[in-house]
Amino acid sequence: MVFIADKGKVMSVKQCLEYRLTEEQLPAQWYNFLLDLPKALPPVEDVHVPPSAEIMARIRPAELLRQNAPSEQWVDIPAPVRQRLLQVGRPTPLRRALALEAALQTRARIYIKREDTLVTGSFKVGTALAQAYYAREEGRDCLISETGAGQWGMSLALASQMFGLKCKIFMARCSMEQKRYREHYMRLLGTEVAPSPSRATAIGRRLLEQRPDHPGTMGTAISEAIEAALATPGSAYLSGSNVNHVHLHQTLLGQETRAQLALAGEQGPDQMIACVSGGSNLCGFMLPFLRDKKEGRTISFLGAESTAAPRLTQGTYEYCSSDPAGYTPRVLAYSMGPDFIPLPVHAGGLRQHNSSPLVSLLKKEGVLDAVAIEEHEAFEAGRLLLRTEGFLVAPESAHAMAAAIRAAARAREEDREPCIVVLGSGSGMLDLEGYRQVLL
Amino acid sequence: MVFIADKGKVMSVKQCLEYRLTEEQLPAQWYNFLLDLPKALPPVEDVHVPPSAEIMARIRPAELLRQNAPSEQWVDIPAPVRQRLLQVGRPTPLRRALALEAALQTRARIYIKREDTLVTGSFKVGTALAQAYYAREEGRDCLISETGAGQWGMSLALASQMFGLKCKIFMARCSMEQKRYREHYMRLLGTEVAPSPSRATAIGRRLLEQRPDHPGTMGTAISEAIEAALATPGSAYLSGSNVNHVHLHQTLLGQETRAQLALAGEQGPDQMIACVSGGSNLCGFMLPFLRDKKEGRTISFLGAESTAAPRLTQGTYEYCSSDPAGYTPRVLAYSMGPDFIPLPVHAGGLRQHNSSPLVSLLKKEGVLDAVAIEEHEAFEAGRLLLRTEGFLVAPESAHAMAAAIRAAARAREEDREPCIVVLGSGSGMLDLEGYRQVLL
Known part of the structure; x- marks a missing residue:
């Protein structure tokens, strides 16, 4: 004492x-901090043709887009997500x-x-479970994303299995070479893993032409994942960070x-x-x-x-x-x-x-x-x-x-x-x- | 419900x-099952010269030898061990x-x-903490042991740090080559790791002469660890399994x-x-x-x-x-x-x-x-x-x-x-x- x-x-x-x-003390809701920020987030510049907003509307589950700016202060965690959060150790x-x-x-x-x-x-596994759940609820059967060091990729690989979905991950090449075990883990869960930049996408090929030994970054992997999602009917493009x-x-x-x-x-x-x-x-x-x-x-x-x-x-x-x-x-x-x-x-x-x-x-x-x-x-x-x-x-x-x-x-x-x-x-x-x- | x-x-x-x-529910005592066995353990054959019992009396902490056949049904867990058991996740x-x-x-x-x-x-970390504690209590400053796949080695490496002791581990060569991360972990904790059979001991050199590509076993690592402990004043020889x-x-x-x-x-x-x-x-x-x-x-x-x-x-x-x-x-x-x-x-x-x-x-x-x-x-x-x-x-x-x-x-x-x-x-x-x- x-x-x-x-x-x-x-x-x-x-x-x-x-x-x-205890399991009962796992919070039942996510907290929408946007209503408590000192200042509103500045607007984005959408200069892509077609607009980024249109691209995201195609490849992101709608509920995730909604959750980028929810109107409610507290967002309920769906029961199937909550159950799996307990299963992974929350x-x-x-x-x-x-x-x-x-x-x-x-x-x-x-x-x-x-x-x-x-x-x-x-910690990445928490949002992976939520995102995989909403993707499945909206009828998507394949999750596509990028990963840097592989923590997000591992988390999404597990979440895809827990909700019975396919998964494909682009991983920054230098991290993939440093962290082979993370790649093995994803593949053990049936996830397809490609080093970024890869030859599987147009942007990947362009980057490799510019610099054949390109080590890859989160950025290169994001571009490739989005291109792959646009080309894969029924897929969902998911992110492990950056977005609200x-x-x-x-x-x-x-x-x-x-x-x-x-x-x-x-x-x-x-x-x-x-x-x-x-x-x-x-x-x-x-x-x-x-x-x-x-x-x-x-x-x-x-x-x-x-x-x-x-x-x-x-x-x-x-x-x-x-x-x-x-x-x-x-x-x-x-x-x-x-x-x-x-x-x-x-x-x-x-x-x-x-x-x-x-x-x-x-x-x-x-x-x-x-x-x-x-x-x-x-x-x-x-x-x-x-x-x-x-x-x-x-x-x-x-x-x-x-x-x-x-x-x-x-x-x-x-x-x-x-x-x-x-x-x-x-x-x-x-x-x-x-x-x-x-x-x- | x-x-x-x-x-x-x-x-x-x-x-x-x-x-x-809860932390309070961690058991306070170890259970001496020897008093509940259907039949007593058969005697050992001590044919080594000098006798194994003499060798063990030199290199094993006395309390551990006592705990091979305790007279009491329940053996108290010392408070410093209990605290560290909580720290490692029990x-x-x-x-x-x-x-x-x-x-x-x-x-x-x-x-x-x-x-x-x-x-x-x-699970090995539990006994590692207990053994390191008794070794320190009896004035030993260096822990020497063998490991197969490396789980025991990692556990003893951590326990040695937690009690401020040096540590040396002989690891079966084939497991060391398969499980490099376990070797890195031990070395990160300041533990010296040698592949067994090694050239550091007489028995290791003999085994390598017989078979230069000897993959090593728990047995070869045990022999080397005991030889090293006998040659290292102030050391304790500890085991991760097999003994009571x-x-x-x-x-x-x-x-x-x-x-x-x-x-x-x-x-x-x-x-x-x-x-x-x-x-x-x-x-x-x-x-x-x-x-x-x-x-x-x-x-x-x-x-x-x-x-x-x-x-x-x-x-x-x-x-x-x-x-x-x-x-x-x-x-x-x-x-x-x-x-x-x-x-x-x-x-x-x-x-x-x-x-x-x-x-x-x-x-x-x-x-x-x-x-x-x-x-x-x-x-x-x-x-x-x-x-x-x-x-x-x-x-x-x-x-x-x-x-x-x-x-x-x-x-x-x-x-x-x-x-x-x-x-x-x-x-x-x-x-x-x-x-x-x-x-x-």
Whole structure:
């Protein structure tokens, strides 16, 4: 038993290592944060012929398009999705990182949301299940998408099986070569996997002509997936990040975290930290706390990006396209420019030349701070976490851990005792080759 | 809500997918099954010079030797071990495999104990923590051991870090080449890893002279680890299976399962199934139910071994040595003979020429049945489990799943509705290369 004194109250709470929720405590609804944003999202520029909106209307399930801007504050989670969320391991635990705190000699209280415990090893599986469900409900029989490091691809591969659908994934070539196990996993589930750029699409062939050793990016894979979906009757084109309905589905992360902090006797977080690229993990984790900020609690939101693609810290806020073929609309976002090809770092999930409009707006409006982390510092943070807390996070999540370790050091210097809540967005067990290359 | 009528009582239970225990419900003691065996274990033959007993007295922590035959029925788990058991993910969930049942069209109720959810991906971590703790308490600063497929090696590597000790592992060469990620993981934790047979020991050099391409076995790795421990002052030699104190530590598996079946409204299992080699997973899982059998409940215990080393189904019950150097005492056990080298199958944890004395006694006395499973059938069972339940088990555990699928088919033919409880002893995420080679 420990006793926490806070704001004049003395509470008696049972100190756990992991705060768990029961199956009944899985949130029943997704939280529509759009109604609580400080400012509306800017309009997109739809310059493609035919318009992107028409393309998306053909290849995206209609309910997902609706969920890009729902009118209701809370969106009900369909029962078949809820059941499978339980099956893949939601709700995930919240770890009080006492061993890490001791190693850092900090009085900061560090909590880690453990998405690494999900069966696919990543938070992505939640939106994959929702999207596969809506695709099936609308009569689609094949799911087509892109993947960077493969976490989203694995999640969609599993979701397609759970709903009895076919699946085809374009995976950035450099990540595919780094992360063969993720490819094997998808194929074991019957998913077809192609390295991007590939010769299977016109845009892929064009990119390979320009640069035969093109390492591929999320962008090249997006263009190819959309082209393939347009050419495949009955298919659905799905996305693992960047778009609002994905951020919406990930709000389970923040809702669960809020309930778990209450179990731990915390009044709420002082700082929340997540890695950031398209930002669905960050938004899903942090935005359910927007209302706490409105109600007067000071919470700082920090996004950790990779120095290999430092959009938020060094990019330009401008209209840009997410894919080289220009199928997706031009959006106002922080960008490294359309021709930027990030280095083939192991944190493949952070290799994207632009951020999403939502993350960019949060940064622009001062709701979100950002920091760029070098790959080596991230892997070192991942190793320290393994050695102290006993679990290995993905290279992407390790960027957030590195930022959290910096925050704890600052708290020590300033003699503060903040409650720091970090998102462990995925497991690093299939990234051990990357850990070896960088650290061993 | 479902209603289960059993033995005249009607109970109302909430149907879950996963039955979880709280941190407080982690058992506080290990169960000493030796006092409940149908017959005492036969004596060992100690023919080595100097005697094995003397060797073990030098290199094994004394408390572990004591726990090979404790006088008490229940052995207290030290608080520092208990805390770390929570940290690595105990208690583990029990899954009601409704999706698998539906795919098999069986009315059998299938439960799977999910040791795959532990941070090292294997049940082995429980005894690793206990053994590292006792080694440290007795002033040892370096842990030395062998590993087959690497699950035990990973677990001991983590445990050594958690207790601030050095660690050295000999890993069967063929498994090391198949499972590089397990090697990387151990090295990331600062553990020294050598392929066995190696040139670091006299026995290793002798084996390599006899056969330069020797694939290595658990036996060769045991001999090398003992030789290295004898040559390293302050070290402790630890084992991941075969010996009684290891089986003792694994009784958490069965104790947790018993509590979880009660939560599920079950009167108890009708059949329990686990893969078997040295048998610590099987014994830890099943033996806590010995008393239920004594009290009149009919429970069949089934061990699934590999056709690559079919000791229990085709071996001879005879005195045999576990390691080619003969450091370990000769024990009465089912064996394929000392010169048998199993094929380099992917279920490296099942590649051992003999079973343990305890498992052999259970088989000899009719307490345990056994079945040998082909590698391909095991991997197919693993894939079906992934596609239905969403999680991937290790090749070893997949042998148990294959046996469970056979049992469910038999129940359907015989129009029975048994409660079948299967042990998912580990995760297959680091065995994806093996799944690919066999199935893709």
